[in-house]
Each structure stands twice: as structure tokens, then as C-alpha cells.
Amino acid sequence: MSEFSNSLSVISSALQAQSQRLRHLSENIANVDTPGYRRKTIAFHTVMHGSETPGMVETGRVRLDQSDLLQIYDPTHPMADEAGNYEGSNVNLMIELSDAREAQRSYEANLRMFEQTRQMGSSLFDLLRR
Amino acid sequence: MFDKIEVFQMAHAMARHAGSRHAVISQNLANADTPGYKAQDIADFQTHLSRNMAQQGGDFQIRATRAAHLNIGQGPGTPAVFDREDAVADPNGNTVSLETEMVHGVNAKRQHDRAMAIYQSSMTILRNSIGRR
Helix, strand or coil: CHHHHHHHHHHHHHHHHHHHHHHHHHHHHHCCCCCCCCCEEEEEEECCCCCCCCCCEEEEEEEECCCCCCEEECCCCCCCCCCCEEECCCCCHHHHHHHHHHHHHHHHHHHHHHHHHHHHHHHHHHHHCC | CCCCCHHHHHHHHHHHHHHHHHHHHHHHHHCCCCCCCCCEEECCHHHHHHHHHHHCCCCCCCCCCCCCCCCCCCCCCCCCEEECCCCCCCCCCCCCCHHHHHHHHHHHHHHHHHHHHHHHHHHHHHHHHCCCC
16 A cells, blocks of 8 residues: 555656646747747656655756857847847757657656556555445 | 465455556656666566465465464565666666556556455455355
């Protein structure tokens, strides 16, 4: 029985991590046209020991993607330099959308697992009934 | 009569095994996007049981401190967790495949359901035999 509650907490940590990832992805997508915006990324890692249940997913610090910003040619833009370019964001919509799809897929799989664990636990309780 | 009802022990061990396997699999799924995570697994019930029987001298039985004790032991202990070897790694070193884990998860769930069904029906037989409905 304790194994079920352990796996429920592991699964909920994963759900939390995936939804945090999705939040940063939507921030990136929302800021795709913001000049000078760098896309945010977060890293996942596994909790190995400590007070938490081992195997739980933890999100690391938010990091900014240091790749080059997009140079956009528009001499009339207030932020344009001498050559007429200004810096856009380094968000690539294609990457963000496929990443979001992957996060959604993992989220759903975890949700399915949560439901399964819950069912197994309740079938165990059914033995006590009657 | 009640000191050795093997079907209950077997159902107990099977449900326990299904529970531990399901826990390992849900840990895999939770870490499906963690870089460098290696998918883990435990031996299936049949392998685990036959290994245990060989160790205990061919009999699936738990030692009791007194002969009068009901023999409802732990069954075989929790099997060891190992890294799955046949898994293919993603570019980030993660070897979890969502599809494989879902299939294993459903299998563990079915094994658990089966154990519960066996337990329940044996319980019914036992109840009937002592004259209750």
C-alpha cells in the first residue's frame, strides 16, 4: 500500500514538472515578437535521496537560451542601429510547439498512470468491504 | 486446516509484486523527460517466484515462529530493481519509452486485478465452507 502512495507522489511531482515546463513554453510563445527576449528553458532531474520519495522529478533553475538573437532589418524601428537592424527574440515557434506537444503527451501518460494506481489501491480496499 | 492456505499466500505475493512493479513503472513514466534517466524494471512474477522457490528448497512457504500461528507471511520479498537493458536511448541519454511503459503498466494492473479476483473468490469458497453466505 505504501508503494501506491509513493508512486502517487512521484507521479504528481512529474505532473507538476510538466505543467511548469508548459508554463515556460507559453511564456516563450507569448514573447515571440518581444525585441531582445531570450527563450527560457528548465531542466528536469531525478531526486535520488533526501527527505523526498526517491524517483521524484525536480525542476532545476530557469535558464535563458544564449543563442543569437534574430536580426531584423527595419530602419524605421526606434531600436534600430546604424545599419537599420534591431534584435528580435530567439524563440523558434516550431521548437516551442513540438516541445509543448511532448509535454502534453507525458502529462497525459502520467495522468493515466495516476488513475491506474488509484484503481489498484481501491480494489485493494474492496477486499475489506463485505 | 487454516495453517497453510497456499492460494492466499500466492495471491498476496502476486498483488505485492504487481504493486512494486507498478511503482517502478510509474517512476519511469514520471522521469520520461529527465535527461540521462535509465528506465528501470523488476523481474516478472514467474521468474521471481521460481527463483524464490529454488532458494527456499522448492516449497513456497513462510517460516512461522510457532506451529499454531497462521501462516500468512510476506511471501517472497521485493525483487531487486535493475536498469532495463534492451532500451534505446534518446539523444539526451533517457531510455524511457512511453509506449513500452504504458504496456507494462497495464500488465501490472491486470496482474493485480487477477490476484484480487483470486483472493476474493477463494474467500467466498472459504466462507461458503463454513456455512456463511
